[in-house]
Amino acid sequence: MELRRPVRRIAEEAMQALLRHDWPGNVRELKNVIRKAALVATDEVTVEHLPALTTGAPAAAGAAPEHAGGDLSLREVAELAAVQAERELIRHALQATKGNKSQAARLLRTDYTTLHAKMKRYSISARDFMPR
Numbered sequence: 001m002e003l004r005r006p007v008r009r010i011a012e013e014a015m016q017a018l019l020r021h022d023w024p025g026n027v028r029e030l031k032n033v034i035r036k037a038a039l040v041a042t043d044e045v046t047v048e049h050l051p052a053l054t055t056g057a058p059a060a061a062g063a064a065p066e067h068a069g070g071d072l073s074l075r076e077v078a079e080l081a082a083v084q085a086e087r088e089l090i091r092h093a094l095q096a097t098k099g100n101k102s103q104a105a106r107l108l109r110t111d112y113t114t115l116h117a118k119m120k121r122y123s124i125s126a127r128d129f130m131p132r
Contacts, residue, residue, distance in 0.1 A: 004107075005038045005039065005041070005096070005107075006042065006043055007037075007038045007041045007042070007043065007044065007045055008043055008044065009043075009044050009045070010044070010045045011044050011045065011046045011047070013046065013047050014037075014045050014046050014047045014049065014050055017047055017050055018030070018033075018050070033050065036049075036085075036089060037049035037050055039089060039092050039093060039096065039107060039108075040088075040089075040092040083122075086118065086122075087122045087124070089108060090104070090108065090115065090118060090119060090122065090124055091124060091129075093107045093108050094124065094126055094128075094129040095129050097129075098129060098130055098131055099126040099127060099128070099129035099130035100126075101115060101116065101119070101126050104126075
């Protein structure tokens with residue numbers, strides 16, 4: 001409701017993944033995971049909306065398997081994961097708002113200028129998400 005998204009329920013498999021997770025960040029971590037899932041889900045949160053919980057590995061590891069040999073530090077892997085997650089959240093917010101950057105910025109709880117700068121950094125165009 002906070003994000004004004006139409007998500008109505010959590011699939012049983014996703015609920016089990018949430019229950020199995022250790023939650024080292026406690027309630028704040030859970031809230032952030034649910035918020036991110038709600039941004040990308042349409043009607044129901046599924047395990048696909050919870051990749052950090054279901055893989056057991058950082059998101060960047062799947063994005064750059066050639067680095068799995070250990071030539072990246074833990075910090076570099078974390079930075080890659082953060083960039084990938086940020087890029088995907090921006091894309092999902094733009095998709096949800098049909099390319100409306102002001103609405104996307106509100107969904108992401110950031111200001112328009114920051115969103116615009118990040119879109120430029122990641123080469124994301126709002127036009128790609130507008131109805132044709």
